[in-house]
Amino acid sequence: MFIGKPPEIPSSAITPKDQYLNRRGFLRGAASAAVVALGAERLAEVLSPRVGAQAGTKLETVKSPLTTSGETLTSVKDITSYNNFYEFGVDKDQPAQNAGRLPTRPWTVRVDGMVKKPKTFDIEALLKLRPLEDRIYRHRCVEAWSMVIPWVGYSLAEFIKQCEPLSSAKYVQFLSYYDKKVEKWASSTSIFWPYSEGLRMDEAMHPLALLTFGLYGEVLPNQNGAPIRIVVPWKYGFKSAKSIVAVRFLDKVPPTTWNDQARSEYGFYSNVNPNVDHPRWSQKTERRIGQPFYAQRRTTLMFNGYGDQVASLYNGMDLRKYF
Amino acid sequence: MNRSTLISLKTLTWIACLWQVGALVWGAVNNNLGADPTATITFATGLATLRLLTISLAITPLRKLFPRLYWLIKFRRLLGLFAFFYASLHLLTYIALYAGFDVNTMAADIAKRRFITVGVAAWLLLLPLAATSTNWAIRKLGGKRWSRLHKLVYLAAVLGVVHYWWQVKPGVLTPIAMTVILGVLLLARPILDWRQQRRLRMA
Structure with a gap:
């Protein structure tokens, strides 16, 4: 009930x-x-040691030309209480209840694979690497619901430059935090953990791809992927890995969680595409979160409405085959 | 069981069965159906259907195990009809909030998406059962034919659970509880029959 x-x-x-x-x-x-x-x-x-910022702490931000305009923001309550973060439970309200256990400090991000030299970045250093920007993005889940979220972060490309990947690196993999003692809910699924996601290098270097530290001007709540996550607004939400602990540069497609789980349902690219249905449901429309039941339904836009910026990444590719 | 107890229990059953739809209407009026109201309505009506089907399927094994509970049979029709009621609300939710009353969308979904195919099939199986639930229909069909027809409920329940599994993401194991309960209830029938026959032979 x-x-x-x-x-x-x-x-x-x-x-x-x-x-x-x-x-x-x-x-x-x-x-x-x-x-x-x-x-x-x-x-x-x-x-009084230097205590890391925690959820709810204000972040200093600047405006960004890459923000999305003309959308009504989804409420903080809905953004922070309706989450897919299966390590903290498969029900939408479970991450908000359980993710408090995620230890967000100290936090480091390990960078390895095809890089000049493996490195480890501290979260405090990453927060200061570039000015934090306010970026409103549409967020489209593969389950056919959507939100509009004011994220805080800077382009992933800025971070990747610091990683000094080799020119032979063609893909980048993101690995999420996983501790089965902390995330005991993860074992109620048959999914192989830790959560892994990945992008092609040119996708990861696109300025819209965001390295994200906050939302609504404040530090990310744990259930939204604290303390550091990826946001790729033209792809289905599951491509935007949460609570990143490792970034790996590779010359081949990395294994990614949902693709491994069901290859026919969740492609590696998973660009938002109203013309390619999920085998089990249509992707032509979506349900906007926070609207009354009779007003939720709306048309899904190609590349989630970011086609002008990103379509050229896929020139000449058959997006039905590479869904 | 005396008449007044029966009436009280039936009233309670009605209230329990109507509770979920009441909560949904209340939530819709107050715009309090959670972040994704469409999903809330869909999930609540689907789960209510499976729960009521399961409870109605528990009655026969319970009566066989505990003969003193013979009176439970008086509740089975009510529970079965409420299961059909919620299944119909569930289907209506799909027709209105997912397919937007578009016939082409529905036809394509039924043809292409197996979880929708089995869901619709399960509802179609429940339809004749609901239609023949009156005393008049039982008399007209004759007890034997009527009970043979109503065996379809087993298939409908199994399809309902398959529908649940095919709807969740691969790797999500939430439907396991419902599956185990239904499995136990379906297995209980041959086991209890076998036990009864053995007793009869030994007597």
Whole structure:
């Protein structure tokens, strides 16, 4: 039955958000007082270490010419409570309930494969690599629902340049965090973990492909793929891997999770394409999330409406064959 | 079982069976059907159908196991008809919210998509059962023919569960619980019959 569970915590018991967000300020204040009292400045770093940003923390962002205009944004509530993140449960509401267990700090991204030299990037360094941009993108799930999400990040290409891939590298693979003790729900499926996704190099270098750290101007909630994920707006959502821990450069197509699971249903390219049906349902239309049931249905656009920018990547390719 | 107990139990059954559709209507009126209302309606009506079919299929084995529960038979028709009611709402949801009442879309879906094919087949199997659920129809058909016809419910239930499996993504194992329960209920019949025959022979 779908009737909602009553909230477990009465709203009267919830700390107001400003006080909650300021709890570190309080601790830091207490810590500074101790520092003054002890006359030991270095103690400040010990008592109040540099704590990584966590979900809800504001990010400093700049505008981007690559943002999508003319769309009504999907609500924060829907974006953060209707998720596919099977490592935290296969039901749409499970990731929001369970992903709190994901340890987003410390966090590093390992880069290896066909690169000049393998490297490991710290999340704090990646956050500072380029100015973070506000990018509104349509998000089309292969299950035929869609959202409009204001992401925060910068072009994946900027990061790839730092990785120094060899010219022989033709594909890039993204591997998601996986710890079966943390993500115990993953084992209720017969999927082979960790989650793996991949792009062709020219796709990954396209400026629309986003290395993403936040949404709605704040740090990504865990269920949305914290602390770092990929967003490829012209492809079905599952191509946009969450909670990335490794990036690997290859000269052949990497194994990808859903393609391995069902080759006939989830192609490696998986560009949004209203003319190529999923074997089990039509992709001609989609259901916009957050609308009443009678107003959800809308037409799906080729390349999710980003054809002007990305269609040239696929010149001469039979998109029915390479779906 | 006396009449007033029966009436109370039947009233409770009606309330329990109508609860889901009531919740959906309430949610639709208050725009509170979750992020994807179409999916909520589809899933809720489909699951209600399978649950009611399963419960109605549990009645015969339960009566054989516990003869004192003979009166459960008085609830089977009601449960079966509610299963058909939810199956019809489920089908209507597809026709209205997925196919947009477009006949060509529906024909293409039924031809191409096996989970829709078996879903529609299951509903078509339930249709004659619902149509012959009246006392008049039972008399007209004769008990034997009527019960032979109503054996179709087993096939409909199996197709319903297959429909569920074919709808979820490969690798997702959510339908397993429903499958096991239905499997147990279907296996219970020959096993209980065999036990009964053995007892008769020994008597």
